[in-house]
Amino acid sequence: MSQSALPSDEARYCIALQPICDAQLHHVADELLYRAHGGALQADITDPLIATARACSAAFYEIGLDALVGSRQLYLNVSPDWLARPELLPLPVEQVVIELPEVVPDFDLVCNLRAAHQQGYRMAATLGWLQGPGQSLLELVDIVKVDVRQPQAMAVVPSLKAAGKTLLAAFIEQAEALQAARDAGFDLFQGYFYALPQAIQSLGSGPRRGNRAADMKLLRTLYDPEVDIRQLERLIVQDPHLCHLLFKRVNSASERRLHQISSVSQAITLLGLDKIRALTATLLLAANEPVKRLLVFQMLVRASMARQLASHLEGVDADMAFTTGLFSMMEQLEGVALEVLLKEAFMDPQVVAALLQHQGELGKILQVIESFEQASLEKRSQKQVEILNRKYLSSVAWAQDMMAMTEEN
Template identity: 30%
Template sequence: MSDQIFVGRQPILDRQRSTFGYELLYRGGPNGGHSFDDPDDATQSVIQRALLDWGMERLIGDRFGFINASPRLVESGIYRALPPEGIIFELREDEPLTDSTVEALFNAKREGYHFAIDNLNPHAELETSSLLPLASVVKVEVSDELDALPAIVENVREINAGILIVAEKVETMNQYAAALDAGFDLFEGFYFARPELLSRGARPLSSISSLSLLAEMQRQDIEIDKVEELVGTDPSLAYRLLGVVNSSAFGLDRRVESLRHAIVLLGVAQVRRLATVLALSAAGDVSEELIVLGATRARLAGELAPRSDLAGPAFTVGLLSVTDSIYQTPMLELLEELPVSDTIQDALLGGDSELGQILTIVKACESADVEALAHLAPGQLADLSSAYANAVEWADGLRQQMTMRKSSLTLAGSSTLSAAMSNV
């Protein structure tokens, strides 16, 4: 199995003690470690794991997800990689806000995003708060001063009547009862549940491919064909993008017939936003040999499709056929995370459909199994040999490009990321 990744999840309950949402927390290991050097890195890690590794529907279902954010991340616009529905970004009241931060918050609110104020100081002059009028949710720590809670609720609602008020760090029955009586809307704390530690196998991503995609996506005139070309050269990149399409958070609840179909559903603008998250998440490289093998299979499978309407699905089957080796995970388990059509699933699981037969022929070409090819495609050995040679040549060209990108992107990677963060 591949390395494990982790995320923490703590429930937030409503007045009926039903789950309103979950706070998603950075966790660095199996012991629940949550220390980090840079809080922005921790937030980016949570976004990446929620969006790319788990999928929002697995983490929060139809509830709200609360994710910590800093003013710098809000200004960067990286939050746009996530859809506004179901996500609430938490900012601390004591974070210094510039005019540009407040403007970014106004713009995000107009776009439908929601913000929460974390750790509100109830003794501060609330009328001077820049955040409180913009926030949809505010969190107030419940202390031993329980008699002060009704006044806190009243003061907050005088400034923002429609805001939801969360009693956080509720640890005793007395604190819960007092917050309930005071009119708090939501509740979070150890009295209800400690953060749950979730883990799963990591899905590594090639940093070279992701940075290449990120660099190209900065072009405002980029078209679907170019996006398909970039994603279609790396099985790990294609797998990640298809996994996003499967996320209910994007409202794309349908099966896709090809990689191109998935890109069209997302749209260039959303792929551009996701490219930043993909590049940030690419901590370890995928085997270059497996990338080249997947590209070879994809190219050959697309060429062998007997009809034009099968070329895209066949290419996708070839590309994804190596993902079980990349992720050291059974193909059946991987397909549970992808929205691909039944015909693509059948082919990848060894079925005998048209796509399945194409993949079988591709693998026979790969292993130079002349006997199998004579049975699978009688009289076509010469044509198959030529098509396979062309696919290998094309994939070798990709290998050379990867080598060149590796040296250039290693030098330019940080500046590419910085430019992307400012253009999201």
């Protein structure tokens, strides 16, 4: 089927990566989601093989798996057609988890699943499918995805664990649901719990380090288009704890160099202003807490998308767009009203108007990003959506690079 022959909703697909965590809330995997129309919680796919091809093309061949997810696992929904001819779209066995198509399995599909299993692919399937049409294939499944919103979700844990299955608790939206799933013995966790202020406060390791107002001012100045290296250096050295973390990360990433980095100016020269800004922001906001790192990763993706979109608009400052994207999720991270955070940061009026009223060009950029995240792009052309998909994936790769620099060795 040619792409032009696809129905309009199918053509305007949106790609997203949803984090999967372990019991310590470390980001250990991602699911590559394909959403074909506005508000879709999952794919609504007319041609599954084309959906798989699109996702693979973007994730593996255009951006690169290592750039997108590093060493994490990637969960990928595949079609029966792909299982029949996997050589058409080769996927790395060691890093990809195949999510089984929720169809009634026929003889050919069962044979193809067994062949993929013998090749070494790990497989995931939903509990609902395994209790229905896929019941006979439980032996092939390594990971069982359980919808924790269902009444008997926790009751299935003992029998599945006894069968040697890894259990993934899906659709976790609240901190209470996360804790219940952890207590029940689930191994992996997926949902938007990490984006809720109350979850961040209850799952964090303790009170926020440092002075929030001072940190907000530092973030604002970091992305001021007029800031120079010496000014940035003066700002960073005022926070000894931040300096310690910065040097630790920069030097741990440069063990093969003859000389260790010993000054902030050296670090800026070595890494460049862009990386120093992102590294500083990540260290400042994430506070080395796994649940905060999840949200900071999403913040960096949004900020990078905003910067990329601004670069195509005349008269819109890309750094201000980045700041707008970054602060658009700050209320969730800090658990403090956005108006208060913006006041503490003495934020530029254009950014304030964009964040509070979606006004101006920066506000329009933010609206486009939010619509993309919600897969609500019915009014956008296929070409525009494809451009947004590519900017999203390149932003994920950039954020992955930034977050990797802050990981503990």
